[in-house]
Amino acid sequence: IIEVENLVKIYKTGDVELRALDDVTCSINKGEFVCIMGPSGSGKSTMMNILGCLDVLTSGKYILDGLSIKGQSKAKLADIRNHEIGFVFQGYNLLQKADALENVEMPLMYRGVPSSKRKKMAEEALESVGLASQIHKRPVQMSGGQQQRVAIARAIVGKAPILMADEPTGALDTKTSVEIMQIFTALHNEGTTIILVTHEPDIATWSERVLRFRDGKLVSDEAAPKD
Amino acid sequence: IIEVENLVKIYKTGDVELRALDDVTCSINKGEFVCIMGPSGSGKSTMMNILGCLDVLTSGKYILDGLSIKGQSKAKLADIRNHEIGFVFQGYNLLQKADALENVEMPLMYRGVPSSKRKKMAEEALESVGLASQIHKRPVQMSGGQQQRVAIARAIVGKAPILMADEPTGALDTKTSVEIMQIFTALHNEGTTIILVTHEPDIATWSERVLRFRDGKLVSDEAAPKD
Ligand SMILES: Nc1ncnc2c1ncn2[C@@H]1O[C@H](COP(=O)(O)OP(=O)(O)OP(=O)(O)O)[C@@H](O)[C@H]1O
Numbered sequence: 001i002i003e004v005e006n007l008v009k010i011y012k013t014g015d016v017e018l019r020a021l022d023d024v025t026c027s028i029n030k031g032e033f034v035c036i037m038g039p040s041g042s043g044k045s046t047m048m049n050i051l052g053c054l055d056v057l058t059s060g061k062y063i064l065d066g067l068s069i070k071g072q073s074k075a076k077l078a079d080i081r082n083h084e085i086g087f088v089f090q091g092y093n094l095l096q097k098a099d100a101l102e103n104v105e106m107p108l109m110y111r112g113v114p115s116s117k118r119k120k121m122a123e124e125a126l127e128s129v130g131l132a133s134q135i136h137k138r139p140v141q142m143s144g145g146q147q148q149r150v151a152i153a154r155a156i157v158g159k160a161p162i163l164m165a166d167e168p169t170g171a172l173d174t175k176t177s178v179e180i181m182q183i184f185t186a187l188h189n190e191g192t193t194i195i196l197v198t199h200e201p202d203i204a205t206w207s208e209r210v211l212r213f214r215d216g217k218l219v220s221d222e223a224a225p226k227d
Numbered sequence: 228i229i230e231v232e233n234l235v236k237i238y239k240t241g242d243v244e245l246r247a248l249d250d251v252t253c254s255i256n257k258g259e260f261v262c263i264m265g266p267s268g269s270g271k272s273t274m275m276n277i278l279g280c281l282d283v284l285t286s287g288k289y290i291l292d293g294l295s296i297k298g299q300s301k302a303k304l305a306d307i308r309n310h311e312i313g314f315v316f317q318g319y320n321l322l323q324k325a326d327a328l329e330n331v332e333m334p335l336m337y338r339g340v341p342s343s344k345r346k347k348m349a350e351e352a353l354e355s356v357g358l359a360s361q362i363h364k365r366p367v368q369m370s371g372g373q374q375q376r377v378a379i380a381r382a383i384v385g386k387a388p389i390l391m392a393d394e395p396t397g398a399l400d401t402k403t404s405v406e407i408m409q410i411f412t413a414l415h416n417e418g419t420t421i422i423l424v425t426h427e428p429d430i431a432t433w434s435e436r437v438l439r440f441r442d443g444k445l446v447s448d449e450a451a452p453k454d
Pocket residue numbers: 140141142143144145146171172173238239240245247265266267268269270271272273274317
């Protein structure tokens with residue numbers, strides 16, 4: 001479902017050019033559960049942002065579900081994001097002025113889901129991540145792990161075919177992390193393709209395959225370690 | 228150095244009153260290395276914000292280095308924060324318009340440290356957390372773990388007697404986390420009192436004592452687990 005070929009992403013800071021992604025080639029099949037790992041600054045979020053159609057590649061190819069992403073219009077990319085991909089951001093990216101329920105309803109609003117159905121789906125998503133009592137709070141009124149779970153609820157509410165999650169358990173205790181991974185596993189069993197960035201080897205054991213990055217390069221592609 | 232007695236913190240959301248901290252009593256000695264653990268939403272950051280003089284308690288006592296914190300003026304609290312405490316926020320709280328170097332210089336600026344000395348100390352702090360090549364980048368140009376390390380550098384640059392860190396390794400890979408914990412251990416050996424919130428049992432083994440929270444209550448106070 002995802003094919004990446006010779007992917008390069010360059011950032012310029014002043015005169016300095018940094019190859020945040022350096023000639024990455026890999027493919028992910030429909031329904032796979034893949035983990036991306038690597039040191040801080042190795043290019044994981046940059047990779048996720050390009051796969052999630054949130055950022056443009058500098059050179060190389062990215063084919064998503066048969067469609068070449070390079071050169072697509074902003075409107076087309078937004079359309080793909082709204083229908084094909086559920087995305088959990090490393091920094092959550094919640095709307096500060098909206099409450100948890102409104103934040104989770106957002107992707108459904110973009111798809112034109114009617115208001116009462118939208119509200120019910122959002123409530124169920126928040127309940128599934130343990131936030132039933134928090135739905136009318138704004139992000140600033142919530143703990144770090146609660147905000148992270150709102151971001152997760154927003155990414156799963158639409159049951160998009162691809163779930164991309166950038167360190168979704170970073171702010172969560174072990175018990176809550178396991179509950180989230182159980183939700184992801186259930187989605188995977190229903191056919192969702194999952195791409196998850198994590199630093200934690202325990203989390204990686206829930207996936208089938210680990211792609212390791214270092215200094216913008218893909219350095220290994222192996223079966224996930226077992227428990 | 229820190230004494231807390233019957234500490235209560237209540238948040239009101241609409242008509243709902245939440246006891247984010249519920250009758251907490253404990254004391255921390257000068258030079259101790261303490262970990263605070265507990266589930267998401269259990270009150271850890273709320274506790275840190277009160278200890279760090281960033282938030283006011285609803286009722287109870289908080290004595291810091293012999294001084295009763297309740298009722299102190301905003302100016303006095305700011306003064307204490309600038310001289311006594313280095314604080315790593317769970318959400319980093321970096322100035323988005325300033326670069327890494329300027330962010331780390333901030334606490335030294337508040338203390339009136341002259342510009343050239345300030346710059347040198349900030350560079351050394353950033354170098355110690357592995358960010359020598361990132362000092363002129365703004366937060367939005369950095370990875371999650373790099374931003375977290377800028378927040379850490381800012382908290383240690385002034386060598387304040389108390390270091391408070393709210394999940395300082397949440398966005399870091401294992402190797403980088405170990406480097407950070409080695410820095411904290413070195414500071415501890417120089418006499419710094421350290422209070423660290425973490426979800427990760429591996430990080431807790433670096434401390435001497437673990438305070439566990441659940442639903443705003445302090446439920447256990449024990450020696451840290453060994454490796
Ligand atoms: N400004 C606020 N208004 C209302 N409720 C709040 C506010 N800040 C925090 N809370 C609530 O207080 C409780 C404790 O929050 P706190 O941030 O201390 O948790 P935590 O233990 O740090 O969690 P995490 O591990 O997720 O960071 C949570 O239920 C949270 O929703």
